[in-house]
Amino acid sequence: MIAGSRALNQPRREPQQRRENVFKKNCVHRADGGLIAGAAVARAQDSGALLELLVKKGLISDQEAEDVRSDLVKENAGTAAGKLKLSTPLTELEIYGDARVRYEIRTAKSGAPDTIDSPSDSTQRNRARYRLRLGLRGTLVDDWFFGLRLETSTNPRSANITFGDDSSVNGPFSKDSDRISVGQAYLGYIGLRDFTFTVGRMPNPFVTTTMTWDPDINPEGLAEQWKHTFNISSGSHSSASTGSYSKDGTSTVAASQTSEPSTMSIDVFANFAQFVYDDTNPENPVGPAPNGIPQKDAYLLGWQIGAKVNFTKTMYLQLAPTLYNYTGNGDSFNTHFSGDPAFKVTDPTTGVVTTVTPNQTGVNSLLVFDMPGEFGWTFHEIPMRVFSDFAVNFNGDDRAAAAGHPDKGDNRYAYQIGLGIGKVKVKHDWEASVAWQHVDQYAVDPNLVDSDIYDSRVNIEGVAVRLGYAVTDAITANLTYGYGWQIDNNLGTGGVGDAFSLNPLREYQIFQADLSVKF
Amino acid sequence: MKTKTLLLTLGWALFASQAHADRLVIKGSDTLGAKLVPQLAEAFKAQHPGTTFDIAAEGSTTGIAAIIDGTAQIGMASRRAKPVEVGTASGKGINMKPTIVAYDGIAVIVNSANPIKGLTKKQVEQIFTGEVTDWSAVGGRPGKISVYTRNTSSGTYSDFKELAMKKRDYAPSAQKMAGNEQIASEVGRNPSGVGYVGLAYTKAGGIKVAAIDGAVPSVQSVHAKTYPYARPTFYYTNGEPAGAAKEFLDFTIGPAGQKIVGQVGFVPIK
Known part of the structure; x- marks a missing residue:
């Protein structure tokens, strides 16, 4: 009622006053636009300082500033951003994610020492898949940060969902496998200079390659990171702090801090982590009778100390020696690893035939030294890089002996070397890479290796080629081809296969065609 | 007719x-x-x-x-x-x-028996967020600080949060009062009390105004905007x-x- 009567009695001077306000607001907008290239929210909020300055200079009165401020808030309230309410402790929030569709073909051939499948028996898996990841990450007051990412699939090494793989559950186009899981949920603190502390289910804090870690794995536990940049130029040294936390989770690959092409800098970093590998339920430090083997949680411990030497803005060398160790025994991975293929046993008295599947996941006798490295430069403005990884299991002898192959203790090494050309960042960028990889049966943890190129297996070597092209800034197309084969023909290709249960994979091929959108 | x-x-x-x-x-x-x-x-x-x-x-x-x-x-x-x-x-x-x-200046008030004469902006933030809970930490006599604030529907409650507390939350132990006069009255009765009131309420008995970084709320300091908690x-x-x-x-x-x-x-x- 009051509003209605007021509307009928608007003073005549209002249009003129409104025009003046529009003029002043435009002045503020123009000045503001030069100062702040931000969104409407930022403009409305940050104009306060500019208005204060104009008042202080005597160019406008407090009331005029108030009118402009009020108009800006009204404008902002009408925008999408203005309708979003965020909690006060939040200082920055980012919504991000990606979606990918993929078609892939995998083929495999059987071979010795498989005693069940016929030699050179071929099998093939064609599948269309999709992946969705949706995340929130942000910073909070007092130097805290957090991240949350939802992903399709429950597989730690893949967020892919295969089209039509669940039709038997509820009919065609069933949603049974189309489930959303928590991929990342972590909290961190960066209040101490050069340090980052993270707890939760987090992006991998280590510098790694696909030889030792599948990039889809988000380990759970604690991580402590330190990074410091030393600048070296013309005989003088200086050091600079650089926050080791980056919101995209790629904190461990240091960016060049050099300000001049002739200035060299060294990013020295250390990453430590204590991951809960397998939770025992219930705990029993003494162990149940009669064996008395203790039951306690299994931890994966990692220590990494490395450096990235930025010779110039575009030339760098990074090395990140790392040691991984496992403690405790958990209740799911405490059986000794074998990696051998399944075999059949006939009971001599009953004649019953039983299939025995040796263990493929045990983490016994793993003390792995790993050293990923990368050298990058540009050639005619095209980014180039040579990347490598080398790993050795110091307890390879014990792991081989426990697997029943005491003579195979030398199968403890893994290495990878590759060349990458180009880099996909924005529209029309392209990249190509080729890599050779060799992973012995007892070299690394088979539960962590990449699930695509060599089907989550060890005792396999081969080559992989990848091509990528940015169709737009957000859309990327990728083609991948991999060809691998069994290294030691007397051993299985250990690990739980991603597409095949066949063991060993005498030969293995993979082709993937991807179309991804990133936002 | x-x-x-x-x-x-x-x-x-x-x-x-x-x-x-x-x-x-x-x-x-x-x-x-x-x-x-x-x-x-x-x-x-x-x-x-x-x-x-x-x-x-x-x-x-x-x-x-x-x-x-x-x-x-x-x-x-x-x-x-x-x-x-x-x-x-x-x-x-x-x-x-x-x-x-x-215009108004939000004055930080303490009991008149409190030896504190002034506080820094940082100390005010620490006191009202509960980071500091004892007067000895800000140069006063040892004793637990009793924080009095306005209730959440108050504009002064919001303004003070923005002007003095970097938008942080008040201490959970802070007691919320309905008005300026109630805050002045409580602080006047409690030797360990601290609160804030509008400039018009600083003449109440038993209280005194603490200078903030050396500035006291006055007509001049509010007009000149040299007092940090001045507001329209x-x-x-x-x-x-x-x-x-x-x-x-x-x-x-x-x-x-x-x-x-x-x-x-x-x-x-x-």
């Missing part, structure tokens, strides 16, 4: 409606509504005998809400309308129009006011009204 009766009836009805139109409903800030606006209303009524006032001082939030709901002609506020409130108003076709009617106070209306609301607003920001503003303890706009 019938015609005469009809004219008299119409005349009475017109007079009655006119009298009804001069009833001003004002809601909102306790800082403005507890002292200043009632005195302004009295002075205004002396010049406009037909005008009646209905003043409710229950916090700036209630004043802004009253403009949005159309239940008051003037909303008193010691803070600016929040973007979410402006958005809600716009959605209802309400044009939130602020008019600065006075507002009347909010739905667009340009009209009728009695406009007359009262003009009176408030006019010479007579601003004289009262100064007398009550606020800082005049000119």
